[in-house]
Amino acid sequence: MRAADIMTTSIISATPDMSVRLAAGTMVFAGLSGLPVIDESGKLLGMITEGDLMHRTEIGTGVTSCTWWRELVESTTGLASQYVKEHGRKVRDVMSTDITTVTEDCPVADIAELFERRRIKRVPVLRDGKVVGVVSRTTLIRALVTMAPDTPVESEFSDEAIREGVLAAMNGRPWALAQRYVIVEDGIVHLWGPVVSADESNALRVAAENVPGVRDVVAHFGLSPGTPSED
Incomplete structure (x- = not known):
């Protein structure tokens, strides 16, 4: 622009x-x-x-x-x-x-x-x-x-496409998560793994939220994929 x-x-x-x-x-x-x-x-x-x-x-x-x-x-x-x-x-x-x-x-x-x-x-x-x-x-x-462009309809994007978009959005950032810590299910992005600060947590959330097709972002920081989170 x-x-x-x-x-x-x-x-x-x-x-x-x-x-x-x-x-x-x-x-x-x-x-x-x-x-x-x-x-x-x-x-x-x-x-x-x-x-x-x-x-x-x-x-x-x-x-x-x-x-x-x-x-x-x-x-x-x-x-x-x-x-x-x-x-x-x-x-x-x-x-x-x-x-x-x-x-x-x-x-x-x-x-x-x-x-x-x-x-x-x-x-x-x-x-x-x-x-x-x-x-x-x-x-x-x-x-x-x-x-500002409207968020595209989520049905246009597969979970794998969304996951690739999230990984691309984090690529090269010092606070990026390893690939194994990003999981997408039904358009919902689950972020896992250790996070040093609240600022890094927010940066990861915002990066994921801006990827086309993302319906929601859920953080499980401090845990590994497959570990049950506390209610």
């Missing part, structure tokens, strides 16, 4: 000359955490986000009061930049220009990693330098709901 498959193409944006108040209102009423800032030619100039509006004098959250200790620990440039962020009246004054962008062909997995690493909530999608869409954390979650 790529950015083009899930991106929002109805783009709500800001212009650099838009007032901060109007941009904030647009974000609130549209339910967005940020807006791309685009000029008349369609070029992306920056992003204005909730983070850019956290410290504002209008709501008493400014931090650039001229205390002596701030002047000691911060540079004049840093103090001046923060002052503009807190008092600027136009989007161009408060927007972030260090922007992360992706192309339409960017894999969704890479976008999720960008969100995590850069601690951001949305990225503009560019084509030839112009914004053609936006992918947000909400978009990723929506894709999970609307695009």
Whole structure:
């Protein structure tokens, strides 16, 4: 799955000359955490986000009061930049220009990693330098709901096919079970053998649950196949 498959193409944006108040209102009423800032030619100039509006004098959250200790620990440039962020009246004054962008062909997995690493909530999608869409954390979650394939009908898969699928799902994992510890009966996967931790137990269960045709997963950890389990 790529950015083009899930991106929002109805783009709500800001212009650099838009007032901060109007941009904030647009974000609130549209339910967005940020807006791309685009000029008349369609070029992306920056992003204005909730983070850019956290410290504002209008709501008493400014931090650039001229205390002596701030002047000691911060540079004049840093103090001046923060002052503009807190008092600027136009989007161009408060927007972030260090922007992360992706192309339409960017894999969704890479976008999720960008969100995590850069601690951001949305990225503009560019084509030839112009914004053609936006992918947000909400978009990723929506894709999970609307695009996840349904579990195939279990009758399409034999127990042996399911067992091979479970073994393949575990293959190469450091927590994988030996083949003799995986038994499938009527679509129900029975997992046996020693397990070191609850995390390994959960990983084995999830690996089995995601194999097509599996009806249920039953764990008998700490036992060998054929050993009666306690009620």
